[in-house]
Amino acid sequence: MYKIEKTDAIADKVYQMWVNAPHVARNAQAGQFLIFRIDENGERIPLTISAVNGDSVRIIFMAVGKTTTHLASLKAGDHILDVAGPLGKPSEIKKFGTCVLVGGGVGTACLPIIARALRNAGNRVIGIIGARNAGLLILEDEMGEVCDELQVSTDDGSRGFHGFAADLLKQTIAKEPVNAVWIIGPTIMMKVTAEVTRPAGIRTFVSLNPIMVDGTGMCGSCRVTVGGETRFACVDGPEFDAHQVDFNGLMQRM
């Protein structure tokens, strides 16, 4: 059993939860995820590890279905039955130079741990976070702390730049040399935003979130086509070369 240390709402229907899971916390690296099951009858839900502090890991989720709504109803002191992880391959962390991390909606949850790792590796890190409106923006303060520079966009202009994160990425690339980009958000946002970096041939990573069941490469439910080959997001990813991913196939499967 895994104790919930702390939980609170950070945006409309979006929650952050710290869970005591020493075996995950001690081994977690940027880009990896965990799979939890609330109780014996619960479904298995994959979530990216958003931060680590001592023996606890932070997950961030939107309460949209039965399980995430149930999870959102739990309080500090309650327990989760299973937490498996860390799963998946870590992000490719090395000295690239200037890196831009682009987060869309709840996808921003994945970015702080990657930003910290990239900065520790000597990179300059620019964050771009976007959401439909100001009420759905998350982790603005934290991203401001872990990035050298932070830009914010909302689709409706209620905060920051009026437009899409992809527009800000386009402006940034036009202004200065960029060596690597991470884009994490809804699948359609990743597909569209990846086209911004394709013409310049900038190394671009996306973190895919297909349906997962076992998370260990056994069931095949998370298969995606990358560079014409079938890959399993849970063991070969979740991060892949954005310019090689068959996003249309992924969206059909989802």
Ligand code: FES
């Ligand atoms: Fe089953 Fe990836 S979740 S193979």
